[in-house]
Amino acid sequence: MKSWFTVGELIILVAAILLLTSLPLLAVGRVGLWFGAQGLYFIGVSFVVGKYLSRYVRS
Amino acid sequence: MFEVSVFEIMAFVRQVSGAVAGAAGLHGWLLFNRQHGKLSRLLEPIMAAAAVVYIAAWLIGFVGYSLAEAHVGISLDPAAADLARSYVLQLPLVIVLVVLLATSRRGLARVPKLYHFLYFIVMSLLISTYAVSDNIDLKEVSYVWHGWHSILTLGTVIILDYLFFVCRHNRKLLARLTESFDRFTVFILAGLAIDIMSTYLILGEALRLDARFFFMQTVIGILLINGILLSGPLTRRAAGYLKKERKIPNPLNIILGLFGATSLVSWNTITFLDFVPNISLPYMALFAIYAAVIAGGFIGHLIVEGWPVKVRA
Numbered sequence: 001m002k003s004w005f006t007v008g009e010l011i012i013l014v015a016a017i018l019l020l021t022s023l024p025l026l027a028v029g030r031v032g033l034w035f036g037a038q039g040l041y042f043i044g045v046s047f048v049v050g051k052y053l054s055r056y057v058r059s
Numbered sequence: 060m061f062e063v064s065v066f067e068i069m070a071f072v073r074q075v076s077g078a079v080a081g082a083a084g085l086h087g088w089l090l091f092n093r094q095h096g097k098l099s100r101l102l103e104p105i106m107a108a109a110a111v112v113y114i115a116a117w118l119i120g121f122v123g124y125s126l127a128e129a130h131v132g133i134s135l136d137p138a139a140a141d142l143a144r145s146y147v148l149q150l151p152l153v154i155v156l157v158v159l160l161a162t163s164r165r166g167l168a169r170v171p172k173l174y175h176f177l178y179f180i181v182m183s184l185l186i187s188t189y190a191v192s193d194n195i196d197l198k199e200v201s202y203v204w205h206g207w208h209s210i211l212t213l214g215t216v217i218i219l220d221y222l223f224f225v226c227r228h229n230r231k232l233l234a235r236l237t238e239s240f241d242r243f244t245v246f247i248l249a250g251l252a253i254d255i256m257s258t259y260l261i262l263g264e265a266l267r268l269d270a271r272f273f274f275m276q277t278v279i280g281i282l283l284i285n286g287i288l289l290s291g292p293l294t295r296r297a298a299g300y301l302k303k304e305r306k307i308p309n310p311l312n313i314i315l316g317l318f319g320a321t322s323l324v325s326w327n328t329i330t331f332l333d334f335v336p337n338i339s340l341p342y343m344a345l346f347a348i349y350a351a352v353i354a355g356g357f358i359g360h361l362i363v364e365g366w367p368v369k370v371r372a
Contacts, residue, residue, distance in 0.1 A: 004292045012248070016283035023273055023280075034276075038255055041283070045248045052245045 008047030015040035063335050066123055070142070070189065071334040072116040074209055075217075075327070077186040080109035082214025084178030085246075090239070091172045098222060098235060099175070103167050105221050106178055110160050113185070117153055121146045141190040141202070152185050183207060197260040204257035205333075211250025213326040219243050220323055224363070234301035237294060244290035251279075270342040275332055278349065282325040289318040316364065320356035324349070 005013065015037050022033035083106035090099040159166070159177055166174040187207045192199040219240075226232040266272075293315055300307050307315070328349055332338065340348075 005287070006291070009287045009291045012283055013287050016280045016287070019276065019283070020280035023276055026276075027268065027273070041255070042252060045252045048248055049245055052241060 006048070006051065008044050008049075008051060011040060011044030011047060013044075015044055063337065066120055066142070067335040067337070069116045069120040069123070071331055073113055073120065074186065074189065074206070074330055074334055075213065076109045076112035076116060077182050077189075078209035078212075078214030078330075079217050080106050080113055080214075081179055081182030081186055081210035082218045083109065084175045084180075084182060085210060086215070086218055086243075087175035088172055088179055089242075091175060097232060098226075098239075099171070101222060101225050102175075102218065103163075103171075105218070106175070107160060107163050110156060110178070110182075113182075114153060114157060114160070117146075117149070117185075121150075141192055144191040144193070145188050148188055148191050149185055152181060152188075156181050156185065179210075183210060186210060201257045201260040204253050204260075208250045208253040208257065209330060211246045211253065213330050215243055215246050215250070216322055216326050220319055223319070227363075230301060230304060230306070234298070234304075237298040237301050240290060240294045240298070244286070247286065247290075251283075270340070270345065271332060271336075271338065274342050274345040274349075275329060277346070278325050278328055282322065282329075285318055285321045285325070289315070289322060293318060312364070313361070316360035317357050320360055321353050324353045324356050328352070 018033060018037035018040060022037055025032075026034045083102040087099045087102040087106060090096075090102075159174070159181060163174065186209060187203040189206045190202045192202065222236055223233070226236055293311070297307050297311060297315060300311075338345075
């Protein structure tokens, strides 16, 4: 069965959910989750860009 | 509650039109091959129209700043001084843009790829220098990245929506466009990454935990979830139908419209609040306006699709 999301998309999705979850914590001065979500976003983007570039180079 | 000046509105209009013209140049240049040449051609009118709007907004801002300094004698705060400095730097670039625009008809007919590329370069330079710091420091690098990322994000989203709009009755072109959707997604996601990085360069002075900040973070979260669902499973499903030269079913079409409207409104909201900073509405009020504009955009999409009376061309 074909999966709904690629690895990169799934990581970005989790990062977005974490970003939204981190906002109440950020309001009370706890910045860890907010930075973590952004770090995860960068990892997700690297996967998406990497996959696209590898396909582009192969074609 | 609202302290919106004409200069701020003009800065917003410049950013949106610059992003659109730059993105049209970029994607027109990249799409100009045998397979996607027709899509590239479709971008020419919007590229030229956006450049005209940019020049008009730039002129209003330029004249306004000169008058404010000469007649009122107001002392500009640092950010305003950075903006004023950019007008001086941009003047030769705007002249180049006017020349490019004046020669577009012939240029796009003879050397389309080169003209798209030139538009992209000139708009990139213009949009990256919307504010110029008095020396090259992290703030200046942040300005450049913060300005330029709009070509990859806001500009690309508008261009994509525009292409879907003009191709909506041509299934073959729509299939081509859907096939190259992941290319646009890569640009948008990378653009947002550049924007986040530009924020980190000035994090100490830029991080103010107010309602506006929390609202913008919420919009970014929504934008990402919306973008991943739209560019991932939804577009792949639509591409499946179009590949078999079948019509996209109505429910999927409606969902695509809702997600498209959310994406377009969200990027415009972020850019508007970036360039019009003196809006101090409470979080819920900002969110209510944002939701209402998305609803308006979605209804607009439904009307274009022939709702409530089914009259499709």
